[in-house]
Amino acid sequence: xxxxxxxxxxxxxxxxxxxxxxxxxxxxxxxxxxxxxxxxxxxxxxxxxxxxxxxxxxxxxxxxxxxxxxxxxxxxxxxxxxxxxxxxxxxxxxxxxxxxxxxxxxxxxxxxxxxxxxxxxxxxxxxxxxxxxxxxxxxxxxxxxxxxxxxxxxxxxxxxxxxxxxxxxxxxxxxxxxxxxxxxxxxxxxxxxxxxxxxxxxxxxxxxxxxxxxxxxxxxxxxxxxxxxxxxxxxxxxxxxxxxxxxxxxxxxxxxxxxxxxxxxxxxxxxxxxxxxxxxxxxxxxxxxxxxxxxxxxxxxxxxxxxxxxxxxxxxxxxxxxxxxxxxxxxxxxxxxxxxxxxxxxxxxxxxxxxxxx
Numbered sequence: 001x002x003x004x005x006x007x008x009x010x011x012x013x014x015x016x017x018x019x020x021x022x023x024x025x026x027x028x029x030x031x032x033x034x035x036x037x038x039x040x041x042x043x044x045x046x047x048x049x050x051x052x053x054x055x056x057x058x059x060x061x062x063x064x065x066x067x068x069x070x071x072x073x074x075x076x077x078x079x080x081x082x083x084x085x086x087x088x089x090x091x092x093x094x095x096x097x098x099x100x101x102x103x104x105x106x107x108x109x110x111x112x113x114x115x116x117x118x119x120x121x122x123x124x125x126x127x128x129x130x131x132x133x134x135x136x137x138x139x140x141x142x143x144x145x146x147x148x149x150x151x152x153x154x155x156x157x158x159x160x161x162x163x164x165x166x167x168x169x170x171x172x173x174x175x176x177x178x179x180x181x182x183x184x185x186x187x188x189x190x191x192x193x194x195x196x197x198x199x200x201x202x203x204x205x206x207x208x209x210x211x212x213x214x215x216x217x218x219x220x221x222x223x224x225x226x227x228x229x230x231x232x233x234x235x236x237x238x239x240x241x242x243x244x245x246x247x248x249x250x251x252x253x254x255x256x257x258x259x260x261x262x263x264x265x266x267x268x269x270x271x272x273x274x275x276x277x278x279x280x281x282x283x284x285x286x287x288x289x290x291x292x293x294x295x296x297x298x299x300x301x302x303x304x305x306x307x308x309x310x311x312x313x314x315x316x317x318x319x320x321x322x323x324x325x326x327x328x329x330x331x332x333x334x335x336x337x338x339x340x341x342x343x344x345x346x347x348x349x350x351x352x353x354x355x356x357x358x
Contacts, residue, residue, distance in 0.1 A: 026090025160189030
């Protein structure tokens with residue numbers, strides 16, 4: 001069992017309720033007021049944390065008019081878009097970060113970000129973020145992971161597209177700094193992702209293979225996949241957030257609205273609570289229900305010495321008398337005393353009924 005990790009005082013890991021992160025991404029449409037509305041709505045929905053992305057278009061790609069920098073996949077939400085223009089639209093201005101973090105903290109949220117280059121780590125350090133998130137596309141940027149890990153703060157790393165070897169290299173890079181506070185997120189890096197391509201079974205394999213806490217960065221529509229991940233041990237759930245999908249936003253198509261996020265929080269916590277522990281024989285809460293099992297009852301008035309048969313005994317509820325399994329041993333025996341209809345049958349009511357038979 002991997003040790004839990006503390007993020008701003010919140011324990012994250014096995015044995016703790018899922019840590020739910022609302023990813024603001026670029027759905028603020030470059031409006032600070034809208035970004036603050038999103039933070040407030042996320043807090044109202046009950047999430048644990050709000051996450052930003054810290055980059056500029058220039059730090060991500062080149063502003064060169066070439067097809068090399070255009071999205072070529074025809075099934076992409078952003079087909080044909082120039083990367084530099086897309087990142088300009090989606091980025092969260094650096095000058096917003098401090099205000100949004102402070103506002104989120106005032107509402108009881110943990111606030112942090114994904115740095116996309118080493119300078120972004122320095123900037124986020126100046127704002128004293130409590131942890132760092134490494135995006136799937138940056139998992140092979142080992143210098144970035146080293147830079148974030150050297151802060152000594154927890155690192156959450158998404159593993160979309162990553163091979164086992166690439167995940168091992170990322171972990172080794174973080175661990176080499178002495179920082180063992182790492183959480184890996186199973187992720188499918190398509191936008192949106194389909195449930196069929198999510199492969200949640202990988203979560204249990206990741207737990208065994210990498211011996212650390214595992215969560216889910218989910219780009220599917222709805223909450224079903226995320227809730228299911230909790231049953232497999234996911235201790236972190238990250239989903240993109242939008243106030244209104246119909247109003248648009250770069251990630252709106254696979255983002256959750258506030259009502260859906262509230263349902264995610266509630267249902268993921270229920271799934272976590274329902275896991276419990278291996279239990280047989282009924283829980284303590286079920287003990288009173290055992291009364292309504294069946295047992296053997298006398299169905300009519302009988303006299304001592306009378307033969308017991310199916311005309312005068314029957315298996316019915318409740319479970320007061322001898323258990324149903326003893327009926328074959330009881331039939332053909334004789335009553336040791338008079339009994340009235342409705343009496344539960346016990347061993348002392350039967351002549352020579354052996355205690356060892358009970």
